[in-house]
Amino acid sequence: MEKGQKLFYLLGWGAFAAICKLCFFAVLCKMVFFVMFLNNFPNLICFANDVLNSGFLRGLPLNVGLKLRYIYNYDSEVNIVKEKKRNPNPTIKDVARLANVGIATVSRVLNNSEKVSEKTKEKVLEIIEELGYSPNINARTLSSKNINSLSFVTPDMGNEFYGIMYSLLEKKISRNNYRLIVFPLIDQISLEKIKQNTDLIYQTDGVFISSLSVSSIFQNRIPPKKIILIDSYDERFDSVYVDNYQVGKTAAQYLINNSPANSTFYLVTFKELNNEFTSFVFKKRDEGFLEVMEEHNKKVNVIYSDLLWDGGYKAIGTLIKRRPRKYSSIFATCDMIGVGVKKYLEEMNMYPKKDYSLIAVDNLPISRLFQLTTIRQPISEMVEIAYEMFVSSMEGREKAEHYKLEAKIVERET
Known part of the structure; x- marks a missing residue:
């Protein structure tokens, strides 16, 4: 074989061998890279999830990182663990729990309330987005029998306290395509009519009862499942309320701390008869007040009044003749009683802090007008929580929930 041919073959085999070595090296590199990839896969997941959660790739679904975790179930020092399957029907309670806030706070965020800080609002909205929670309960799997109406049973719409409660509740539910049917219990006749026609109440999707006993309304009939009590308590039903016994104690302590040692103490209250209208709201306030006064050896003059401003005017007038x-x-x-009391004292040329101290309960708008020191009833918060309890019950919650809110003193002229 000629030298030229030998050189050609040698070069050919050399090139072939070099190519084989390169291919082998490339395959080896790929295998090493693959092993390294497997060893570092959890960290890559964390990186991907962090990037997504940071908002850098807002166009992609927020749960991509979670789906990656399903592919590679790994538990290591970086705490990558298999995620639980996401609840297909998250509730407002789930949002509140994960955001570490109250149900009322979530509701305020959904309604774009200014009472929530930007930091809290951002946190809640992020949880809502991640869970896929929909605040529109009409989009939920509700029964076809629902007629998008709610009942509101209240003692007296003429009382400003219940009028404000109705207004707030009606505004709240109308935003969610519900209408509110009011059942005012003005007297014994109106109560008997409701007892005879409770089917009207049963035909609505839920019943809000304010300051009244459930048993007195339904008596021998089984109450509707979705009952929410506002300003009263019953362990069988959802309720949001203020501890009225503590309210009375707070009022007593305030008067003791802000009155001279030789003061004469008066309790002007509404006498609740032990009948169907009894809610024990005033009775509890009276008991708390009198207990503290007894502890301090203070004698109290008790007088009963109607739930109208002129009731307080007439009542205090029977005690203070001159x-x-x-x-x-x-x-x-x-407050309604307190306004009448203050009006009478003004006519007697008596001045607050000089001749008398006066504290009432509710913090209604009229109390601001008369500069009345009062204990605030959180009506707005009670309505917010009551509605959200209705929402969660429609979403499947069965166990009754109870919220006790704090009542605080609003100090004014008296």
């Missing part, structure tokens, strides 16, 4: 020599310390168990 300008008293001693300082008067007065607890009116609601």
